[in-house]
Amino acid sequence: MNPQLIGIEELKGTYPFDIRQSMKAMRLNRFFWQMREAPARTLWLENRTAAYDVASLTAEERALVANTDWIGLIRYGVCFFVLEKFARVVKITNLGMYASMRGETLEAFLKTRRVPEAV
Numbered sequence: 001m002n003p004q005l006i007g008i009e010e011l012k013g014t015y016p017f018d019i020r021q022s023m024k025a026m027r028l029n030r031f032f033w034q035m036r037e038a039p040a041r042t043l044w045l046e047n048r049t050a051a052y053d054v055a056s057l058t059a060e061e062r063a064l065v066a067n068t069d070w071i072g073l074i075r076y077g078v079c080f081f082v083l084e085k086f087a088r089v090v091k092i093t094n095l096g097m098y099a100s101m102r103g104e105t106l107e108a109f110l111k112t113r114r115v116p117e118a119v
Contacts, residue, residue: 025077028065031055032082033084033091044089068092 022029034040034055043049052062066071068090073083087097099109 007030021077022079025079027057028061028073028076028078031057031061031065031076032086035082036083041089068100070097076103090107 031051035044040051043044043054048066052065057065061076063069064076065086070083074080083097087094092100093106095109096106099106102109104112
C-alpha cells in the first residue's frame with residue numbers, strides 16, 4: 001500500500017484515486033474520456049449497448065453508467081475529471097453531480113453552499 005494512504009479508510013467520504021483504482025476502472029475511464037469525441041457521444045446516445053460493447057464494459061460497469069451512479073462510479077475507481085466529460089453528455093452540471101453524490105437535489109445542495117442566489 002502507498003504509505004501516503006495509510007489510515008485513509010478512516011476518512012469518511014474519501015475515495016483516493018491511485019494506480020490500483022486507475023487500473024481497476026481503466027475501461028470506464030477510457031469510455032468516459034472518449035465522450036469528448038462526437039462519434040463516441042453519438043454512439044452512446046443512439047445505441048448504448050453498442051457503445052458498451054465497443055468499450056468492453058462489464059455488466060457492473062454498464063449498470064453504473066446506465067444509472068448515472070456518480071458516487072458508485074467514484075467508488076469503483078473512475079477519475080472525476082473523465083466523469084465531467086460524460087456529465088455534459090447527460091446534461092448534468094458538476095454541481096448536479098455533487099448533489100447526487102450526497103443524495104440530494106440540486107436545490108437542497110445549493111442551500112448548503114454560500115451562494116446568495118441559491119437561497
